[in-house]
Amino acid sequence: MTGFRVGTRGSALATTQTTTAAQALSEMSGLEHELVIIRTEGDVRTGSLAQLGGTGVFASALRAAVLDGRVDLAVHSLKDLPSAQPEGLVIASVPERADVRDALCARDGLTLAELPEGAKIGTGSPRRVAQLLAVRPDLQMVDIRGNVQTRLARVPGLEHHDDNAPAAAGSPRGDLDAVVLACAGLDRLGMGWAITERLAPTVMLPAPGQGALALETRPVTAEVPGAGGSAADQPAADRLARALAEYDDPATRLQVTAERGLMERLEAGCAAPLGALARVERPEDADEQSPARLVLHAVVASLDGTRMLRKHASVELAEVRIRHEDGTPDVGVLSAARQLGVDVAEQLLADGADLLDRA
Numbered sequence: 001m002t003g004f005r006v007g008t009r010g011s012a013l014a015t016t017q018t019t020t021a022a023q024a025l026s027e028m029s030g031l032e033h034e035l036v037i038i039r040t041e042g043d044v045r046t047g048s049l050a051q052l053g054g055t056g057v058f059a060s061a062l063r064a065a066v067l068d069g070r071v072d073l074a075v076h077s078l079k080d081l082p083s084a085q086p087e088g089l090v091i092a093s094v095p096e097r098a099d100v101r102d103a104l105c106a107r108d109g110l111t112l113a114e115l116p117e118g119a120k121i122g123t124g125s126p127r128r129v130a131q132l133l134a135v136r137p138d139l140q141m142v143d144i145r146g147n148v149q150t151r152l153a154r155v156p157g158l159e160h161h162d163d164n165a166p167a168a169a170g171s172p173r174g175d176l177d178a179v180v181l182a183c184a185g186l187d188r189l190g191m192g193w194a195i196t197e198r199l200a201p202t203v204m205l206p207a208p209g210q211g212a213l214a215l216e217t218r219p220v221t222a223e224v225p226g227a228g229g230s231a232a233d234q235p236a237a238d239r240l241a242r243a244l245a246e247y248d249d250p251a252t253r254l255q256v257t258a259e260r261g262l263m264e265r266l267e268a269g270c271a272a273p274l275g276a277l278a279r280v281e282r283p284e285d286a287d288e289q290s291p292a293r294l295v296l297h298a299v300v301a302s303l304d305g306t307r308m309l310r311k312h313a314s315v316e317l318a319e320v321r322i323r324h325e326d327g328t329p330d331v332g333v334l335s336a337a338r339q340l341g342v343d344v345a346e347q348l349l350a351d352g353a354d355l356l357d358r359a
């Protein structure tokens with residue numbers, strides 16, 4: 001191994017964020033890298049995401065490429081990654097998170113409060129539909145999908161003329177007052193200009209893991225099928241493993257671990273729209289030694305936004321770190337983060353979160 005191969009979906013967003021991550025890892029490791037585009041079922045089919053069986057379709061082809069050794073690592077949007085961790089794969093790095101908020105991209109610079117009565121809003125996300133209707137029950141929600149450019153082209157004035165990332169042919173244009181997307185994706189694409197309001201998490205809690213990436217690899221010690229990993233490869237593999245650990249952001253990993261713990265616990269018994277956001281808080285006058293808290297806020301809503309169950313809880317963190325000095329993982333602090341998610345999920349279930357999706 002003199003370099004490493006990185007699997008990515010082919011969309012403009014996926015290749016942009018994969019390039020950023022791969023370049024950082026190359027710099028940290030001194031190894032070259034090559035991008036390998038993996039076509040996923042979610043990119044090929046055009047039905048609604050719900051019909052395709054959820055967002056897992058984006059991740060499974062990438063995961064297969066890591067497992068069979070075609071690539072050394074895959075870069076996923078963490079929010080698209082099913083919470084069950086497949087055998088033979090580990091999330092080796094969760095880099096520092098981008099803006100977690102959802103973005104309103106409206107015509108004429110309008111904010112959510114300024115949108116006219118009955119305005120048409122495009123989103124394919126039940127989580128976004130429910131939370132928007134909770135504050136603006138007059139809005140007309142339109143189910144849309146497609147890449148970022150295709151979605152933005154639905155709003156007059158937000159068409160982006162870029163031959164490298166064109167809006168899909170045949171998709172309607174300029175027929176909506178606004179669309180809602182993740183700030184992180186737009187910022188990474190250099191399209192923050194299209195955002196007319198970054199929606200406060202008090203109004204719109206993001207999806208678990210939104211704005212974060214997950215870099216998935218085979219466990220560092222595993223044999224690669226067919227790659228004949230000789231002893232001579234070891235130093236390069238070690239350099240990559242060390243770069244992945246260095247690129248990992250402990251605070252982000254703690255946040256997303258709590259958010260995914262919540263999602264995992266709810267998936268069993270609740271199909272209703274879910275928003276969740278964790279953050280690390282330090283007391284105002286904190287010095288280096290004082291303990292931080294991990295705070296998790298969550299909402300489960302009825303799709304029409306008329307019923308919203310909200311819960312939050314926190315745990316004290318002895319330290320915001322997930323590794324010991326010698327680089328081995330500190331399992332205790334991560335399991336405390338996960339447990340925080342499970343606890344908040346159980347509070348939501350105790351209040352009837354599992355009944356909200358059947359009204």
Ligand SMILES: NCc1[nH]cc(CCC(=O)O)c1CC(=O)O
Binds near residue numbers: 185209210213
């Ligand atoms: N489900 C698609 C998806 N997956 C990740 C992002 C944005 C980037 C991120 O949240 O990290 C998006 C687009 C969107 O929701 O607007």
